[in-house]
Amino acid sequence: MSMSRKRTMSRTKKLVLSGVTGVLVAGGVVATMATGNAAAPDVVCKGSTVTLSGEAGAPAASSGTFPVGTKLKVTNLDNGQATMVTVNGPSGSCVLLNNAAFEKVREPGKNLIRRALIERVGGGSVAPSGAAGTAAPAPAGAGGAQVPPAAGEVVCKGSTVTLSGEAGAPAASSGTFPVGTKLKVTNLDNGQATTVTVNGPSGSCVLLNNAAFEKVREPGKNLIRRARIERVG
Numbered sequence: 001m002s003m004s005r006k007r008t009m010s011r012t013k014k015l016v017l018s019g020v021t022g023v024l025v026a027g028g029v030v031a032t033m034a035t036g037n038a039a040a041p042d043v044v045c046k047g048s049t050v051t052l053s054g055e056a057g058a059p060a061a062s063s064g065t066f067p068v069g070t071k072l073k074v075t076n077l078d079n080g081q082a083t084m085v086t087v088n089g090p091s092g093s094c095v096l097l098n099n100a101a102f103e104k105v106r107e108p109g110k111n112l113i114r115r116a117l118i119e120r121v122g123g124g125s126v127a128p129s130g131a132a133g134t135a136a137p138a139p140a141g142a143g144g145a146q147v148p149p150a151a152g153e154v155v156c157k158g159s160t161v162t163l164s165g166e167a168g169a170p171a172a173s174s175g176t177f178p179v180g181t182k183l184k185v186t187n188l189d190n191g192q193a194t195t196v197t198v199n200g201p202s203g204s205c206v207l208l209n210n211a212a213f214e215k216v217r218e219p220g221k222n223l224i225r226r227a228r229i230e231r232v233g
Helices: 002-013 099-103 210-214
Strands: 016-018 023-026 029-032 042-044 050-052 071-076 081-086 116-122 153-155 161-163 182-187 193-197 227-231
Touching: 050 099, 050 161, 161 210
Parallel strands: none
Antiparallel strands: 016 023, 023 029, 042 116, 071 081, 071 116, 153 227, 182 193, 182 227
């Protein structure tokens, strides 16, 4: 009886569970245990705002950062609502939701999500800087400082332009230019143009508020696919 108890206690002492590694070691045999090792979603486009394209169809998104086929989860942190979408084309934003997708996360009366959590949950990777649909970085000057484009220079080539849904005098927000920058936005499909001043940040090269967008809008459209954007001051 004494020998039997000693053997039992000895085997018990050899049983070690590591809560950190998730490995069970029993009598020299290693068994891996599931401890939630699945890869966490990749949080992307930190600080970006999210708005809508005005396009119909099943829930989807367009992006100037991710290639077609990328799966993204967009959460509106102000109301906790989330939607999963697949990128189906290019835009001038990190993520631009179509109407159906935006309805899933919208706060009543708002066309802009200022506090958004964007996660890449499958598909493509981040596009390289300067890829189609993204704004190439401004050239570096002496000491590596960023040099803003010269006045009158066409910027954000290939970007689409949409609206933030915000009221007030004509203005724009931007993730490319600092507050105070003056930009001229021309809708090449109808020739209408407006000059606006950047008054805050957004996830787009240029995001027009309601009053500014009305100056260049085509009837019934909330997206300008063929836009010319110039820095004029």
